[in-house]
Amino acid sequence: MIARAYILAGGQSRRFGFDKARVFRNGVPNIQLLSQNLITAGLAVTAIAQQTRQYEDLGIPTIADRIRDGGPLIGILTALMDEKTRCSEGWVLILTCDTFQSSTDWIALLSGAVTASSSVVLFQDDRLQPFPGLYHTRLMEEFAAVVEKPERSVHHWLEGMMDAIQFVTCPQHLRPQQFNTLDEFVALIQGT
Secondary structure: OEEEEEEEEOOOOOOOOOOHHHOEEOOEEHHHHHHHHHHHOOOEEEEEEOOOOOOHHHOOOEEEOOOOOOHHHHHHHHHHHHHHHHHOOOEEEEEEOOEOOOOHHHHHHHHHOOOOOOOEEEEOOOOOOOOOEEEEHHHHHHHHHHHHOOOOOHHHHHHOOHHHEEEEOOOHHHOOOEOOOHHHHHHHHHOO
16 A cells, blocks of 8 residues: 655754754664664655755665755655656655654554545644655645745645544554754653
């Protein structure tokens, strides 16, 4: 059902201070650990970054965002467009490079919640969390109007299509965790 995962890594990491995709964890860049876990789960992995081949030195095929500095919404569009050129229609897993660690259990939980009427599957949380999530290529039809808007908020876009979103409960021990600053990353490492 899901053959490919996309890791969004097109941000500037201003709050982090350097490319947070390349922050080391257990001696390996975070994006490489995420990629390895997804490959182990049977998924092909592609990173979406500011530049083509940006993470290929880490063994991760990388394509450039359709619009440079377009934010995560443009990252989703880039992933869906790439997937559509590969297989025409289907689901993709999209997560961000600041995801602390990926879980193969996420794939089963998200896949198990897919319905015929859903175009997005996300974990239920106290607020809308777009990543990690499953997104269907049929969403590309929604993007023509979105790309033209000066404000490209993933949250506003998703809030406008709540009927197409299927939510699934994620057990506490599997909850996705992200980091935006070096302090947040260190806290996750230390388990605080």
